[in-house]
Amino acid sequence: MHFTEVTIGADLIQKNEELALRNRELLDNHDVRAFSIMGAIGSGKTMLIEHAIERLEGQYKCAVFAGDVIARYDAQRFEKKGALTVPLNTGKECHLDAHMVGHALEKINLHNIDLLFIENVGNLICPSDFVLGEHKRIVVVSVTEGDDTIAKHPMIFRISDAAVVNKIDIAQFVDADPDKMIGDARRINPRIEAIKTSCKTGEGLDAWITLLVG
Numbered sequence: 001m002h003f004t005e006v007t008i009g010a011d012l013i014q015k016n017e018e019l020a021l022r023n024r025e026l027l028d029n030h031d032v033r034a035f036s037i038m039g040a041i042g043s044g045k046t047m048l049i050e051h052a053i054e055r056l057e058g059q060y061k062c063a064v065f066a067g068d069v070i071a072r073y074d075a076q077r078f079e080k081k082g083a084l085t086v087p088l089n090t091g092k093e094c095h096l097d098a099h100m101v102g103h104a105l106e107k108i109n110l111h112n113i114d115l116l117f118i119e120n121v122g123n124l125i126c127p128s129d130f131v132l133g134e135h136k137r138i139v140v141v142s143v144t145e146g147d148d149t150i151a152k153h154p155m156i157f158r159i160s161d162a163a164v165v166n167k168i169d170i171a172q173f174v175d176a177d178p179d180k181m182i183g184d185a186r187r188i189n190p191r192i193e194a195i196k197t198s199c200k201t202g203e204g205l206d207a208w209i210t211l212l213v214g
């Protein structure tokens, strides 16, 4: 039997990287700093961005690309906070890619923006391979996913610049050790900035803001 092998993945990822470079150039030309916010479903990505918009109001003009299977729910939350928002429906796709982000960039006036948050689809696997043109890749997990969740998903922590362990206010109720999670992230990626936060009590939110604009 004769096989012709086709490697689709590598082509796709290379094409994505080219488009991401274009996005990055566009952002740099307009002095816009972009954050990719990745992480599990329900880990607190949207809420962390909401806090950032609130705390940075008056100092930085923020925009958000709300990426989700159905994006309007988070998009409405960001709009309520006064941020320029573009919902990005991914349908069956489990991650954003540079092509989608490129189109979203065409929809906004970059002259009016200082910071751009790109909330990715909630999961710890698919977004790893797809750079978007962002300046900083941030992965969010919460204690409710189990304190072994970082050890079980090393790849996304390897490629991220920062990790946020959120919902520390309820760690004791789910038998999770946030310090173990921080330790796992640093073991997997010694260069990672790792912080603990609670969007409910406000603990760690100063560090969250420093991580963004410090």
Ligand SMILES: Nc1nc2c(ncn2[C@@H]2O[C@H](COP(=O)(O)OP(=O)(O)O)[C@@H](O)[C@H]2O)c(=O)[nH]1
Pocket (backbone or CB within 6 Å): 039, 040, 041, 042, 043, 044, 045, 046, 047, 048, 122, 166, 167, 168, 169, 170, 197, 198, 199, 200, 201
């Ligand atoms: N107790 C607690 N709940 C939180 C915290 N952060 C977010 N939540 C809740 O977790 C749920 C999911 O948050 P959301 O920001 O929508 O998560 P996303 O899916 O990652 O965007 C919401 O009900 C939030 O109120 C936190 O620090 N502590």
Ligand SMILES: [Mg+2]
Pocket (backbone or CB within 6 Å): 045, 046, 047, 074, 119
């Ligand atoms: Mg969300």
